[in-house]
Amino acid sequence: xxxxxxxxxxxxxxxxxxxxxxxxxxxxxxxxxxxxxxxxxxxxxxxxxxxxxxxxxxxxxxxxxxxxxxxxxxxxxxxxxxxxxxxxxxxxxxxxxxxxxxxxxxxxxxxxxxxxxxxxxxxxxxxxxxxxxxxxxxxxxxxxxxxxxxxxxxxxxxxxxxxxxxxxxxxxxxxxxxxxxxxxxxxxxxxxxxxxxxxxxxxxxxxxxxxxxxxxxxxxxxxxxxxxxxxxxxxxxxxxxxxxxxxxxxxxxxxxxxxxxxxxxxxxxxxxxxxxxxxxxxxxxxxxxxxxxxxxxxxxxxxxxxxxxxxxxxxxxxxxxxxxxxxxxxxx
Amino acid sequence: xxxxxxxxxxxxxxxxxxxxxxxxxxxxxxxxxxxxxxxxxxxxxxxxxxxxxxxxxxxxxxxxxxxxxxxxxxxxxxxxxxxxxxxxxxxxxxxxxxxxxxxxxxxxxxxxxxxxxxxxxxxxxxxxxxxxxxxxxxxxxxxxxxxxxxxxxxxxxxxxxxxxxxxxxxxxxxxxxxxxxxxxxxxxxxxxxxxxxxxxxxxxxxxxxxxxxxxxxxxxxxxxxxxxxxxxxxxxxxxxxxxxxxxxxxxxxxxxxxxxxxxxxxxxxxxxxxxxxxxxxxxxxxxxxxxxxxxxxxxxxxxxxxxxxxxxxxxxxxxxxxxxxxxxxxxx
Numbered sequence: 001x002x003x004x005x006x007x008x009x010x011x012x013x014x015x016x017x018x019x020x021x022x023x024x025x026x027x028x029x030x031x032x033x034x035x036x037x038x039x040x041x042x043x044x045x046x047x048x049x050x051x052x053x054x055x056x057x058x059x060x061x062x063x064x065x066x067x068x069x070x071x072x073x074x075x076x077x078x079x080x081x082x083x084x085x086x087x088x089x090x091x092x093x094x095x096x097x098x099x100x101x102x103x104x105x106x107x108x109x110x111x112x113x114x115x116x117x118x119x120x121x122x123x124x125x126x127x128x129x130x131x132x133x134x135x136x137x138x139x140x141x142x143x144x145x146x147x148x149x150x151x152x153x154x155x156x157x158x159x160x161x162x163x164x165x166x167x168x169x170x171x172x173x174x175x176x177x178x179x180x181x182x183x184x185x186x187x188x189x190x191x192x193x194x195x196x197x198x199x200x201x202x203x204x205x206x207x208x209x210x211x212x213x214x215x216x217x218x219x220x221x222x223x224x225x226x227x228x229x230x231x232x233x234x235x236x237x238x239x240x241x242x243x244x245x246x247x248x249x250x251x252x253x254x255x256x257x258x259x260x261x262x263x264x265x266x267x268x269x270x271x272x273x274x275x276x277x278x279x280x281x282x283x284x285x286x287x288x289x290x291x292x293x294x295x296x297x298x299x300x301x302x303x304x305x306x307x308x309x310x311x312x313x314x315x316x317x318x319x320x321x322x323x324x325x326x327x328x329x330x331x332x
Numbered sequence: 333x334x335x336x337x338x339x340x341x342x343x344x345x346x347x348x349x350x351x352x353x354x355x356x357x358x359x360x361x362x363x364x365x366x367x368x369x370x371x372x373x374x375x376x377x378x379x380x381x382x383x384x385x386x387x388x389x390x391x392x393x394x395x396x397x398x399x400x401x402x403x404x405x406x407x408x409x410x411x412x413x414x415x416x417x418x419x420x421x422x423x424x425x426x427x428x429x430x431x432x433x434x435x436x437x438x439x440x441x442x443x444x445x446x447x448x449x450x451x452x453x454x455x456x457x458x459x460x461x462x463x464x465x466x467x468x469x470x471x472x473x474x475x476x477x478x479x480x481x482x483x484x485x486x487x488x489x490x491x492x493x494x495x496x497x498x499x500x501x502x503x504x505x506x507x508x509x510x511x512x513x514x515x516x517x518x519x520x521x522x523x524x525x526x527x528x529x530x531x532x533x534x535x536x537x538x539x540x541x542x543x544x545x546x547x548x549x550x551x552x553x554x555x556x557x558x559x560x561x562x563x564x565x566x567x568x569x570x571x572x573x574x575x576x577x578x579x580x581x582x583x584x585x586x587x588x589x590x591x592x593x594x595x596x597x598x599x600x601x602x603x604x605x606x607x608x609x610x611x612x613x614x615x616x617x618x619x620x621x622x623x624x625x626x627x628x629x630x631x632x633x634x635x636x637x638x639x640x641x642x643x644x645x646x647x648x649x650x651x652x653x654x655x656x657x658x659x660x661x662x663x664x
Contacts, residue, residue, distance in 0.1 A: 048399050056406045057394075067380050067648045074388045074660050082414035084661050260650045263657070272653040308647045315640045316399045318592045321604040325595070328406050329416050 025205035026213050028178040029094060029256065029306055032169045038148045043166030045144075045314045046159060052131045053124035055080055056326025060117070060163065064092035066309055069260025070170065075268025080125035086233055088268035091261045093309075094254055096168045097212040103250045103266050105218060106240045110164035115156055128156040133324055135159070140317030172257055172306030180303070188303060195300030198293055203285050213255035213304060220249050221266065224286040227279075230267040259302045273298045357537035358545050360510040361426060361588065361638055364501045370480045375498030377476075377646045378491060384463045385456035387412055388658025392449070392495065396424040398641055401592025402502065407600025412457035418565055420600035423593045425641075426586050428500045429544040435582045435598050437550060438572045442496035447488055460488040465656055467491070472649030504589055504638030512635070520635060527632030530625055535617050545587035545636060552581050553598065556618040559611075562599035591634045605630045 046052065050059040063077040063085075064070050070091035072078075077085035087103055095101065101113035117123040118131055135141045135154050145154045148162065177196075180187040188196070199205065208214045218237045221227045227248070237249035250266050264270040270279055277297050281287040289297065319325075378384065382391040395409040395417075396402050402423035404410075409417035419435055427433065433445035449455040450463055467473045467486050477486045480494065509528075512519040520528070531537060540546045550569045553559045559580070569581035582598050596602040602611060609629050613619040621629065651657075 050397075050400075051405075055410065057404065057410050062389075065382075067646055068382075069650070072389065073383075073651070074658055078387065078389050078660055082660075262651065271657055274653060310644050310647075312642050313645045314399055315642075318401070319405070319594065321606065325603055326406055328410055328414075 024181060025200060025209040026177070026181065027211045028181050029097075029171050029173040029175070029211050031173050032096075032171050035169060036148075036165055039162050039165040040169055041314075042144050042148050043162035043164070044311065045141075045316055046163050047166050048314050049316050051134050051316075051319070051323075051326065052118050052126060052159075053080065054126045054130075054326065054330075055124075055328035057328055058124050060092075060114075063089040063117075063123075066092070066170070069093060069257045069308075070095075071261045073262060075263050077123070079123040080121070083122045085122060087266050088263065090253060091257065092167055093170050093172050093261075094212050094215070094256045096171065097210070097254070098215040098251065099217065100251065104235070104237050104240050105251050110167045111157075111160045114160035114163040114167075128159075130324070131159065132156060134319075137320055137323040138317050139320060144317075170309050172308060175256070175304050175306035177300070177303040178306065189299070191296050192299045192303050195296035195298070196303075198289075199297050199300055202281065202287055202289075204280070204297075207252045207284075208255050214252040215254040217252055218246070218249045219252050219284075222248065222283045225283040227265075227283055229265060229269040234266060236266075255301060255304055257305050257308075259305050273301055277301075356513060357532060357541040358509070358513065359543045360513050361429075361503050361505040361507070361543050363505050364428075364503050367501060368480075368497055371494050371497040372501055373646075374476050374480050375494035375496070376643065377473075377648055378495050379498050380646050381648050383466050383648075383651070383655075383658065384450050384458060384491075385412065386458045386462075386658065386662075387456075387660035389660055390456050392424075392446075395421040395449075395455075398424070398502070401425060401589045401640075402427075403593045405594060407595050409455070411455040412453070415454045417454060419598050420595065422585060423589065424499055425502050425504050425593075426544050426547070426588045428503065429542070429586070430547040430583065431549065432583065436567070436569050436572050437583050442499045443489075443492045446492035446495040446499075460491075462656070463491065464488060466651075469652055469655040470649050471652060476649075502641050504640060507588070507636050507638035509632075509635040510638065521631070523628050524631045524635050527628035527630070528635075530621075531629050531632055534613065534619055534621075536612070536629075539584045539616075540587050546584040547586040549584050550578070550581045551584050551616075554580065554615045557615040559597075559615055561597060561601040566598060568598075587633060587636055589637050589640075591637050605633055609633075 047060040050057050050062070052059065058080065063072045065072055070093035072089050076087060077089045079085055090103065096110060099105065101107035101110060102116070107113035107116060115128060118126050119128055132154055135145070142154065145158055145162075146152070149158045151158070176187050176192075199208075207217060207219050210216050221236070235247060237246035237251075238244060240246075253261075253264075258264075258273065262271060262273070264273070264276040265279075270276040274294055277294050278289060281289045281294075379392040382389050382394070384391065390412065395404045397404055402425035404421050408419060409421045411417055422435065428442060431437065433439035433442060434448070439445035439448060447460060450458050451460055464486055467477070474486065477490055477494075478484070481490045483490070508519050508524075531540075539549060539551050542548050553568070567579060569578035569583075570576060572578075585593075585596075590596075590605065594603060594605070596605070596608040597611075602608040606626055609626050610621060613621045613626075
């Protein structure tokens, strides 16, 4: 009998936790697992190393700034020679949870993504060969690559794999919303909970769901009404599939840490969450949220800010006499 | 008698330590003292915050990168709209030990320096008023300034004082050379010691002395032979004093962490320490170091790399709806 009562108590205590996580369209962020720590330390250095760019000035962290929600907080990024990028830099935070990388999903995973900006003439403007030449000339890097990968020569696969391994650690668990999901029912205020209910009831969770609250499907921007923002030179998913039906389809962005990842949309045209919620309601759902409704949804969205990555700023190994010098002011 | 022997022993043990530090032209770097930690944490955020620039892209750390010896490792820096700076960015490491700031000493101290780049049209291209408007619009900054300074309004003096307080912590004690100075006599190898002896005997320590191995006087670049590098638009100390005799006089740069602070000289024209030592020998001292002599001096210089600043990358408070947005691509 005592055993039965105990089991029943456990059931009562256990249920809300299990229920909250499984019954909601959003699940808590899990801390990173199966991580190669040596590879992470190497990848962290590479992520912060502007010597992977032609100018010696632009690193991964320039546009996916880990002090600022893994973004650059400007509409479109600044590339080599101050070129204006074509699209808003998506956050690197929780990007391991994305179905694919880039707004159009043209990279299957983080490793495939990492090589892109290095060789993009509008971004870091380097080549993989030149980047490898720099790394091979720096004795401390040569030793660290050998320790991590056990090979005599550095190749671009090692570089992108190390960066991707570091990026896998950039998850943001422990948001107030996740604490609520995991059973701490007084964590959210009434307006935040009302905002979450409205977010679900309005259909936002049709696309913004899962642990990343997005990132797991492609959707048309402007489903009900056409999007009025910048469409110039942006094909969306069609650039990858070649299908006209995929034109202006984009990977649904994660809403994790969305308070930090402004401005919003592929063109960075929405400066505030209020504006973004209003536009999404109208063009995706055919709903005009009232000022109060909008404010409640925004209050909920701000509960999605999790623990930001916390690590010591890496110290980069110095170049050697043999290291090719960056050419920031050379003619393109 | 016992007391006397004890005293004599202490004298013997104590002497080499005291002697090493007082008798050499270079003294060990001391850890920072009398530091206001709350102000440091605020200043660290400001140091990493690109919202103090017009573009939202350039922070103090862009050109004085704490992953790279407190410099940008390019000959002259990249400013707003990729403008080419007129002079090499000096390291921020140990800059609290400088007699004054900038190559020409036009700022009396770190606080006076910190406001310069923010408002320089060729660097961060902002104004103090606009920068304060940004900070005042960010609730977490408003609270933090109030906690640290106890005032209701943020002003530029608080901003530059906080940045300066953070910069005071950026000293690099514990180099191998300092350990040797402090009595660990097997810390330096024979070639490094020979290099140090040559450095002293050749007269390098006439200018490169004190705890920072420089930074404490102004000297003419090209004392024996004229300097062949870039002199265009660079007046040196004369720009501050107005005296013709000060033309092409520069603050002697610190040699602390010099392995990390390449390229060298006010124009960043020397890519390697070998080249810098050769040029300095010829144009300042009238000496042509042999290849072996040069290598020994370089070996000594590499022992001056100290503990690099180690701190958690700061997370910046997000902008509010009221925060003026950066204008990276606006016409100048």
